[in-house]
Amino acid sequence: MQSSTQSLDTQCRSDFPVLKRRVRDDKALVYLDNAATTQKPIQVIDAITNYYKNHNSNIHRAVHALAEESTEAFEATRSKIAKFLNIAHSEEIIFVRGTTEAINLIAYAWGRDNVQKGDIIVTTEYEHHSNIVPWQVLTQETGAELRYVDIDDNGELMLEQLDEHLATGKVKLVAVSHVSNVLGTITDIQKVIKKCKDAGAKILIDGAQAVPHMKVDIGNLGCDFYAFSAHKMLGPTGVGVLWARKELLENMKPFQCGGDMIREVHKQETTWNDLPYKFEAGTPNVADVICFAAAIDYLTEIGMDNVRNHEIELTKYALEKMSKVKGLVIYGPNDTKKQGGVISFNFKDVHPHDVATIIDKNGVAIRSGHHCAQVLMEKLDVAATNRASFYIYNTKEEVNTLIDSLEQVAKVFKL
Numbered sequence: 001m002q003s004s005t006q007s008l009d010t011q012c013r014s015d016f017p018v019l020k021r022r023v024r025d026d027k028a029l030v031y032l033d034n035a036a037t038t039q040k041p042i043q044v045i046d047a048i049t050n051y052y053k054n055h056n057s058n059i060h061r062a063v064h065a066l067a068e069e070s071t072e073a074f075e076a077t078r079s080k081i082a083k084f085l086n087i088a089h090s091e092e093i094i095f096v097r098g099t100t101e102a103i104n105l106i107a108y109a110w111g112r113d114n115v116q117k118g119d120i121i122v123t124t125e126y127e128h129h130s131n132i133v134p135w136q137v138l139t140q141e142t143g144a145e146l147r148y149v150d151i152d153d154n155g156e157l158m159l160e161q162l163d164e165h166l167a168t169g170k171v172k173l174v175a176v177s178h179v180s181n182v183l184g185t186i187t188d189i190q191k192v193i194k195k196c197k198d199a200g201a202k203i204l205i206d207g208a209q210a211v212p213h214m215k216v217d218i219g220n221l222g223c224d225f226y227a228f229s230a231h232k233m234l235g236p237t238g239v240g241v242l243w244a245r246k247e248l249l250e251n252m253k254p255f256q257c258g259g260d261m262i263r264e265v266h267k268q269e270t271t272w273n274d275l276p277y278k279f280e281a282g283t284p285n286v287a288d289v290i291c292f293a294a295a296i297d298y299l300t301e302i303g304m305d306n307v308r309n310h311e312i313e314l315t316k317y318a319l320e321k322m323s324k325v326k327g328l329v330i331y332g333p334n335d336t337k338k339q340g341g342v343i344s345f346n347f348k349d350v351h352p353h354d355v356a357t358i359i360d361k362n363g364v365a366i367r368s369g370h371h372c373a374q375v376l377m378e379k380l381d382v383a384a385t386n387r388a389s390f391y392i393y394n395t396k397e398e399v400n401t402l403i404d405s406l407e408q409v410a411k412v413f414k415l
Ligand SMILES: Cc1ncc(COP(=O)(O)O)c(C=O)c1O
Pocket: 035, 036, 097, 098, 099, 100, 101, 128, 130, 131, 177, 179, 180, 181, 206, 208, 209, 229, 240
């Protein structure tokens, strides 16, 4: 990374080899699909190569040198995450495959023992499928009820509905995104947590679009469960984190059974290992967990406030310019105080896949589709949207290329 007097994108852009790519008839790649997954800096790529070249071994088992080195590096990532998110007890950090697996773990290991017929689980209209479907399955299996907090015309949660649900006294769990992956809406999470606590309901936060983009202080949030994925914050795919309060984890049965999660196994019975290993059955994704540490180092060096400020600047710039593109409908708060670096939009009567295909010819990579949020699509009364999402390496020039490309679309469709 270069001098901190430069803009964030200038400081870090050269660390990302893929951003030098030319695509589609030699166009510079403009990567604006960061909500799906971010690109990786050379520091992360080198960390994984270094691991396989010099240290590769299974962990928590053998006493030889490589096993010790790998175990130490794996556990060092856990400690690094604890520091990054202000988590006092690193044994509350469980490595999983991603946000999806973290939420499923809670739905199975906590949900099956704590949710019964007559109970209510509350989620919201702007959740990713991974924070809806596990709760549908759980409520269908147990006879509990699944309720929603709807969104208003600005794409913000109607929290008075949460009050109504909580007032029943039957809510066991509220499962909510910290930041919507489609609208970019930032949930007033402190308010939601307080409401849940006052009502005695547990709260799970899907932080997949929050931890990569802003300072998150899990230690002081006061929630019960928090989940996020490494690949959306410069890290590798196949690694995610479930954080949960110790007493909850201690009282939960394991999610999966096998190696490493046991203390003693006899013919007819088994006792469980300590936290966090009780929830990490089998050989974990050792290499990727270890190289995730390089991603956290990278973000720590930048500073999460600088990450957020850079995204605010780009989003504000993009929203202003997009508001002038003919025929463009923008969803969500349209206000960077309440919005992360995600903008969803449609051209009236033009399918988002057509928009994405046309602008891809200019090298601009955005996402088109339902974004794993079909409940939200139903609410917006569309089948799909286009989504541009920013990260630390994106520039205003790239936003200009996006806008020029969208203007071309408007021309092609005579809007
Ligand atoms: C808000 C949100 N939750 C959950 C997920 C699922 O994450 P993963 O696919 O890494 O498990 C995503 C991924 O896009 C997301 O944006």
